[in-house]
Amino acid sequence: MFTGIVQGKATVQAESQVGRNKRLEIVFPAGVMLSQQLGASVAINGVCLTVAEIGHDVLTFDVIDTTLALTNIGLLQTGDVVNFERAAKMGDEIGGHVMSGHIMTSVTVSRIEKIEESVHIRFTTDRQNEVDARRYLFNKGYVGLNGASLTISDIGNDWLEVSLIPETLRLTTFSSLTVGDKVNLEIDAHTQATVDTVERILKERGIVLP
Numbered sequence: 001m002f003t004g005i006v007q008g009k010a011t012v013q014a015e016s017q018v019g020r021n022k023r024l025e026i027v028f029p030a031g032v033m034l035s036q037q038l039g040a041s042v043a044i045n046g047v048c049l050t051v052a053e054i055g056h057d058v059l060t061f062d063v064i065d066t067t068l069a070l071t072n073i074g075l076l077q078t079g080d081v082v083n084f085e086r087a088a089k090m091g092d093e094i095g096g097h098v099m100s101g102h103i104m105t106s107v108t109v110s111r112i113e114k115i116e117e118s119v120h121i122r123f124t125t126d127r128q129n130e131v132d133a134r135r136y137l138f139n140k141g142y143v144g145l146n147g148a149s150l151t152i153s154d155i156g157n158d159w160l161e162v163s164l165i166p167e168t169l170r171l172t173t174f175s176s177l178t179v180g181d182k183v184n185l186e187i188d189a190h191t192q193a194t195v196d197t198v199e200r201i202l203k204e205r206g207i208v209l210p
Contacts, residue, residue, distance in 0.1 A: 001087060002099040002100070002147070003149070004097055004099045004142075004147070005085065005148075006083045006084070006085055006146075006147055006148050006168075007085050007086060007171075008032065008083075008171060009029075009082065009083060009084070009172065010029070010044075010084045011027045011081050012024060012025070012076050012081075013025040013026060013058060014078055015076060015077060018062065020064075020065040021062055021064050021068070022074065023052075023061070023062050023063075024063060024073075025055075025058055026044065026059055026061065026082065028058070028084065029057070031057070033054075036051060036086070038051055038054060039051060040086075040087060041101065042059065042061070042085070042087065043084060043085040043086075043087075043101045044061065044073065044083070044084055045072060045073060045082045045083050046099070046101060046103060046144050046145070046146050046147030046148070046184045046186055047067060047071050047103055048101025049073075049101075067103075070103055070106070071103045072146075072183065072184055073184075081176065083146050083147045083148065083172050084147070085147055097142045097144075097149045099144050099189075101186070102186065103186050104136075104187050105125075105126070105133050105185055106126075106183060107123035107124060107125050107126070107182070107183050107185050108123060108124045108126070109121060109122070109182075110122050110124040110159060110179060111179065112178070112179060117165070117166050118164060118165055119164045119169060119174070120161055120162070120164075121161065121162055121177065122159050122160070123159060123160055123162075123185075124159045125137075133187055134157075134158070135195055135199075136187040136188070136191050137152060137160050138152065138155065138191075139154065139155050140152060141188065142188040142191070143185065143187065144186030145183050145184070145185060145186075146173065146183050146184050147184070148168065150162045150164075
């Protein structure tokens, strides 16, 4: 479980292909992972990954092909910077919203607008994607983007927009995004459960949604 509060940025030190999978070595800020253990979970750009090896401020992760195809982890190269969050423990404060690290799909940066100290980023959803997340997205709803718990500030038929404050920009990789970049999207589990339940009940009663 994760809270959606990104704890900082880390850098890909090395990446290699292992069959259809990928192995990532990621360098973290000094001391951040001192108590980390093999088999522990860490969210990298919002993707829940398992620690396979531990070095000095370096963790190694093995990523399977399905995750590579679904997320932007497959695009990572040596030198790229990622968001990270260690798994939450019982009793930790949930500063964002509860997240699983299970990505539903990816969205594409289509517009970046800076207004005074804040930045507004628009993401386009892919209508051709076999996973359609649009029915789970609504204005002022929660969404996970590259591991950060954010509130949707505006939404259209095929896009959503978030507004970022300076502290979020400082702690995350959002400040370095450019138009065309792919970003991982995780739907709020409570929203998904509610929508799926309502749709199932309506279908059972023969009610067809527009």
